[in-house]
Each structure stands twice: as structure tokens, then as C-alpha cells.
Amino acid sequence: MIIMKKLLKIFWNGIKKPFSSVNNSFFGLLIFAPIPYIYFLTGFLGMGYLLRVGEYSINKKQDLPEWKDFLNIFKIGIKGWLIVFFYFIPLSLILFLIFLLSSFKISFPSISQNIIPNVVNYFNEMRLILGMFSYLFIAMIGLLYLFTLYLFPVALLRFAKNQKFSTAFKLKDIISASFSMEYFVSWFILEIVPLIYAAIIFIFSIKFLDIIIPTNYKYAYIVLFYFLVGLKQYFLGILSYTVYGTILREKLK
Numbered sequence: 001m002i003i004m005k006k007l008l009k010i011f012w013n014g015i016k017k018p019f020s021s022v023n024n025s026f027f028g029l030l031i032f033a034p035i036p037y038i039y040f041l042t043g044f045l046g047m048g049y050l051l052r053v054g055e056y057s058i059n060k061k062q063d064l065p066e067w068k069d070f071l072n073i074f075k076i077g078i079k080g081w082l083i084v085f086f087y088f089i090p091l092s093l094i095l096f097l098i099f100l101l102s103s104f105k106i107s108f109p110s111i112s113q114n115i116i117p118n119v120v121n122y123f124n125e126m127r128l129i130l131g132m133f134s135y136l137f138i139a140m141i142g143l144l145y146l147f148t149l150y151l152f153p154v155a156l157l158r159f160a161k162n163q164k165f166s167t168a169f170k171l172k173d174i175i176s177a178s179f180s181m182e183y184f185v186s187w188f189i190l191e192i193v194p195l196i197y198a199a200i201i202f203i204f205s206i207k208f209l210d211i212i213i214p215t216n217y218k219y220a221y222i223v224l225f226y227f228l229v230g231l232k233q234y235f236l237g238i239l240s241y242t243v244y245g246t247i248l249r250e251k252l253k
Contacts, residue, residue: 003181013062014242018235021064025234028067032237033230045070048077050237051160057245058161058252064238080156083168087152091144149191153244154178161252177251186247190240
């Protein structure tokens with residue numbers, strides 16, 4: 001109960017923060033909107049800005065960072081995305097290995113089925129067993145994905161605090177900092193719930209978009225979509241890194 005009261009206060013501070021500066025938030029919405037052709041650049045700026053928000057929270061600064069020194073924010077953003085990339089390498093390698101293994105198929109000529117049916121049956125049974133284990137692989141991949149998703153915010157904030165790229169990969173300290181009830185509950189709310197929400201919205205848009213929005217207004221929908229995505233990413237990003245920075249303030253080394 002005490003933890004929940006503390007978290008409610010921290011979350012409320014994160015919710016209020018974007019409204020503390022209208023100018024910074026308006027510019028932030030433009031940066032976080034997934035505008036085609038330039039999003040690969042604004043994405044680095046967005047990541048750099050969020051890491052600065054996290055740094056402010058760690059240092060007990062309540063205001064929003066100013067959109068100044070764009071080059072430095074851009075460099076921080078590049079390093080931030082590199083950290084995310086390196087954290088997801090193990091998962092990517094496993095998925096690539098499974099893809100390679102699944103691309104190999106064992107086939108026998110029809111004549112061999114008459115000559116050596118036992119061998120054919122043996123390989124069929126082996127493929128059945130491997131198929132059963134595929135569910136186990138899927139479960140393991142899912143757990144690895146969640147574990148990676150769980151750790152990399154701590155790694156990013158450790159980098160934001162120390163401004164040293166290598167500090168984001170000291171797993172012992174990162175795992176130690178991440179294992180607390182406050183962080184787990186906050187992470188679940190900030191990472192898992194939006195994923196479920198996004199999945200629901202995606203399914204809904206596929207099924208009912210043509211019914212709700214006439215064809216003549218599709219371009220208006222696209223503009224609205226970019227705005228709403230930018231709104232969600234900006235406000236959720238500010239909230240997330242404010243909450244994480246506050247919770248991990250004493251745990252990050």
C-alpha cells in the first residue's frame with residue numbers, strides 16, 4: 001500500500017511534467033511524430049531528449065529540458081539507440097538461427113519410402129518432436145524478449161547518468177538495480193499495458209477503418225494518425241523516463 005501511494009505520486013509528477021512548458025512540449029510533439037523520410041533523424045533527437053529527461057529526474061530536476069544544443073542531444077540519441085540495438089542482438093541471433101533451421105527440409109524420393117519406410121518414419125517422428133519443442137522455443141524467446149525489455153531502460157538511464165557508453169553494459173549492476181517491486185510495477189504499467197493497447201488499436205484499425213472513415217478522408221486520417229502517434233510517444237516517453245529516473249535515482253551507480 002505504501003509502495004502504491006509512492007508510485008501514484010511519482011506517476012502524477014510524470015503526467016504533469018509535459019504541461020510545465022508549452023513550447024518544449026509543442027516542439028516535442030513535432031519531433032516525436034513519425035513523419036516519413038525524416039523520422040530516422042528525429043528518432044535520434046527524441047531518444048536523446050528522453051535520456052535527458054531521465055537525467056533530470058535522477059538529479060531531482062522537476063522541469064523539462066530545453067530543446068537546446070541539438071547536436072549533443074542527437075549524439076546522445078545515437079548512443080541510446082546503439083545500446084538498445086546491442087541489447088537485442090542475442091534475441092535477434094536466436095531468431096535468425098531458428099529461421100535458418102526451419103528453412104532446411106528433409107525430403108525423400110517416393111521410391112525410398114518403399115525401400116526404407118522405417119527411416120522415413122523415424123525422421124517424421126523427429127520432425128514431430130521438434131515441432132512440439134517449437135512451442136518451448138517460442139516461450140523462451142518471449143521470456144528473453146520481456147527480460148531484454150525489462151533491462152534496457154535501466155541500461156539507458158545508467159548511461160544518461162554517467163555519460164559513459166560502457167556503463168550501460170555492466171549487467172550485474174543493471175540487474176541489481178532493476179529487481180525491485182517499485183521498478184517492476186512501473187515497468188509493467190509503462191511497457192506492457194501500451195503494447196496491449198497498441199495491439200488492440202492495430203486490430204481495430206484493420207477491421208473497422210474502412211467502415212468508420214470514408215475513402216475521401218483517408219489523408220486526413222493519416223495526418224491524424226501521425227499526430228496521435230507523436231502525442232502518445234511524447235507523453236508516454238516523458239512519463240516513463242520521469243518515473244524510471246525517480247525510482248532508480250538511488251540504485252544507479
